[in-house]
Amino acid sequence: QVQLQESGPGLVKPSETLSLTCTVSGDSINLYFWSWIRQPAEKGLEWIGRIATSGSSNYNPSLKSRVSMSTDTSKNQFSLKLNSMTAADTAVYYCARDSGWSNWFDPWGQGTLVTVSS
Amino acid sequence: QSVLTQPPSVSAAPGQKVTISCSGSSSSIGSNYVSWYKQLPGTAPKLLIYDNNKRPSGIPDRFSGSRSGTSATLGITGLQTGDEADYYCGTWDTSLSAGVFGGGTKLTVL
16 A cells, blocks of 8 residues: 655745655655645645656646755655745645656645745 | 636535536647546545546546546536535646646535
């Protein structure tokens, strides 16, 4: 059974960089793409981007200038960095396994709330 | 503003059938597979339908998906109170080279 778990700070100051890690168990991250998706309170889902251990990646054009993703095969983890954080980036951040070319997400991590505030 | 358009809410009585629409474009739904997700309050979304009309293991056949042109539809029959949730459609947008979601539809089982 594949499980994903997000980890990282729950509070980030404005203008700082968010760093989140997703630890995958029950599957190798060498298979599939791995995505980050966020959801502001009472709002819909927003796809942030995805990465594969091959180095292939895609990012949401609206966030591309601020986003970077990486993988760590030794730890079976993948990570997200989002810089220049503002209050508009406050959201629950999910990591998910991405099927790749057909772009469906399963399973998802439980999500982690990130609040941007001084 | 979401790339995919869903109705904000739908409702139906227990035991009845409901459909949720998802409208996109030639570069999104018109060219790529559609998936559907169910989200209960305070929990992560759960995959219901992938590749337009396929159900993952464990998803009952009360849930169905279809795609026609630049639109997709999620159907739920034999509605139960446990079906009350937010439902999202998703796909890839070839022009954006990005994943996109609908704004979500809140299903109320009256």
